[in-house]
Amino acid sequence: MQDQVLLQVEDLRVQFPTREGIVRAVEGVSFEIKTGTTLGIVGESGSGKSVMAYALLQAVARPGKIVGGRVLLNLAATMQNGQGEIVDLTALDPRGKKIRSIRGKEIAMIYQEPMTSLSMMHTVGFQIMEAILLHQNVNKQEARQLAIEMLGRVGIARPEQRVDSYPFELSGGMRQRAMIAMALVCTPRLLIADEPTTALDVTTQAQIMELIQELQQEIGMAVLLITHDLGVVAETCNEVVVMYLGEVMEKANVISLFKDPLHPYTRALLRSIPRLGHGKNWELEPIEGMVPDPYNRPSGCPFHPRCPDMMPGVCNVKPLTTTQMVDGRTVRCHLFNE
Ligand SMILES: Nc1ncnc2c1ncn2[C@@H]1O[C@H](COP(=O)(O)OP(=O)(O)O)[C@@H](O)[C@H]1O
Ligand SMILES: [Mg+2]
Structure with a gap:
């Protein structure tokens, strides 16, 4: 593992055994995130983005299970061990002490719906203080002070009152800010943000994204941003991973991806979003067809039934492989196999 790599995901697989059959939600995903950078994960609903994110933290909902691969985290050097330590998060007990010391402290997560992580039963201050007391060596009074400070930093007015x-x-926007405050108060080195602004109005969306970027620069943390908003990706991400039915179809730096998308799925995604400068009359082209039912995974390339460039006898039969391109780009498509 290279020095600047904070998290390295290798061939991660997650499955849900259900009565109807096995759902292969994450089917061999690999990527890495470098310290301080932002990686975008895009793909239609049902691509396995959220399940993948939960898997990184050993928090996949039952009956889901990680069935293969590794998630290597480069732990920061501490006073005790002098040099960093690499742990495979998939090998940790999901309820054990080690993963609990990593969740929140090293890797924090924020969600589309703040109530996923905020409890109705307690004040926001109490919940932020809990996170602080769990990971930092401070007393209650100091924790309350830190919570108030953090609420102020995420743009909540009169934080000394709002804390209660x-x-x-x-x-909704304030709740999202409170959740971000809770996630960032222990200065994690990686923030996983799963569609953090989808439920908000456009103005609040922009404010929240700005806030995340500001705090990212301050703390120097890396961000894994899951979003279906390619505009946000263009503005905030360094690298992009395009997922479809649990597979990484394309991976590239953000400039190459927008300038020269290789995979027919990426090209279709890009045609389906509004672009700056095209005005209101720009016709969007939705991607043809629907995401297949997860129990009936297409043979060959999972995108072949919807692909405008489908080669019969190849794409619908031959198993897919990932092709390495220049610049560290990868593409998973039979068009690039020769
Ligand atoms: N608890 C579950 N039981 C069975 N299948 C699930 C469960 N959670 C997610 N899945 C399936 O995993 C796949 C990926 O879902 P998800 O990660 O939520 O997609 P995305 O976040 O990209 O929209 C979907 O086919 C979904 O139906
Ligand atoms: Mg999701």
Whole structure:
């Protein structure tokens, strides 16, 4: 593992055994995130983005299970061990002490819906203080002070009063800010943000993204940003991973991806979004067909039934492989196999 690599995901697989059959939600995903950078994960609904994110933290909902691969985290050097330590998160007990010391402290997660991580029963201050007391060596008074400071930094007015508010007393945008405060108060080295602004209005969306970027620069943390908003990806990400049915179809730096998308799926995704400068009359082209039912995974390339460049006898039969391109780009498509 290279020095600047914070997290390296290798051939990760997650499955849900269900009555209807096995759902292969994450089917051999590999990528890495370098310290301080932002990696975007894009793909239609049902691509396995959220399941993958939960898997990184050993938090896949039952009956889901990690069935293969590794998630290597480069732990920061501490006073005790002098040099960094590499742990495979998939090998840790999901309820054990080690993963609990990593969740929140090294890797924090924020969600589309703040109530996934905020409890209705406690004040936001109480919940932020809990996170602080779990990972930092401070007393209650200091923790409360830190919580107030953090609420102020995420743009909540009168934080010394808001600290005693319950989540239901806050607006959607304010709740999102409170959740971000809770996630960032222990200065994690990686923030996983799963569609963090989807539920918000456009203005609040922009403010929240700006806030995440500001805090990212301050703390120097890496961000794994899951979003279906390619505009946000263009503005914030260094690298992009395009997922479809649990597989990484294309991986590239953000400039190459937008300038020269290789995979027919990426090209279709890019045609389906509004682009700056095209005005209101720009016709969007939705991607043809639907994401297949997860129990009936197409043979060959999973995108072949919807692909405009499908080669009969190849794409619908031959198993896919990932092709390495220049610049560290990869593409998983039979068009690039020769
Ligand atoms: N608890 C579950 N049981 C069975 N299948 C699930 C469960 N959670 C997610 N899945 C399946 O895993 C696949 C990926 O889902 P998800 O990661 O939520 O997609 P995305 O976040 O990209 O929209 C979907 O086919 C979904 O139906
Ligand atoms: Mg999701």
